Amino acid sequence: MIKKVNIKTIKLIKFYKFINYNLIYNNKAINRYKKDIFQISGNKSDELDKLKKSISNIRNCELKNNATKMVFADGNPKAKIMIIGEGPGSNEDQEGVPFVGRAGELLNKMLASIDLSRRNVYITNVVNYRPPDNRRPTEEEINRYLPFLKKHIEIINPKILVLLGSTALNALVGNEVVISKARGKWIEKQFGECKTSIIITFHPAFLMRQPAQKKMAWTDLKMIREKKSKLKI
Ligand code: URA
DSSP: OOOOOOHHHHHHHHHHHHTTGGGBOOOSSSSOBOOOTTOOOHHHHHHHHHHHHHHHTOOSOHHHHHOSSOOOOEEOTTOSEEEEESOOOHHHHHHTOSSOSHHHHHHHHHHHHTTOOTTSOEEEESSSSOOGGGOOOOHHHHHHHHHHHHHHHHHHOOSEEEEESHHHHHHHTOTTOOHHHHTTOEEEEEETTEEEEEEEEOOHHHHHHOGGGHHHHHHHHHHHHHHHHHTTO
16 A cells, blocks of 8 residues: 655655754754764864874973873863863873862862863863872973963863862962962963963862861852852853
8 A cells, every 4th residue: 555645744854854863862842953062163173182282292201201191181172161180190191081080089079069060161280191100290391281281271261260289370370379378269360362260279189188178178169159150151
């Protein structure tokens, strides 16, 4: 028996072909299409690729020579909140992703406490290769990676920049400031075209060693939450 296909069905088939029906995964009125929340414009993703390539071209660096993998970034490149740590540890070195070890677990909890996650922040470090024995990067190493870090900030263009610990503080704000004085305050700063509000707070690894300081970190986190809501992020 030949089944008659009415004109409405034909139109519907044409429409599905037109919109590339393979992309449909949900038949509800909303969320009908697969959506990649991390999908970024050509420009931004090209610039990030270029930056990654420039970092991988660094020569004669003890950090790079001893590391397993480059640790570039994690999170959402479209995020308006960017977080900067010190440098990869051994878990990060193995996986090539920042903050995946114990400090990362605490960072995830800190973010969750103010309704954030890696879906709405972008995370990187001052140096992109693990310092041997988890030592602090030297002044020379910090300065070697600083132009890349500044470019990274310019590309992401965050409204809020969270510096975790004194290495990030010294690299981006200056050596003359100490974290106990600098934390919990907003500092306005510009990197290229990117105007951003910086807040410094304690590094999660430090908070694991000094849990009594979590009270202070919570004050800083609440400031981030307030700013986020003021800026409608
Ligand atoms: N500590 C950091 O500063 N960065 C990481 O990626 C992991 C631990």
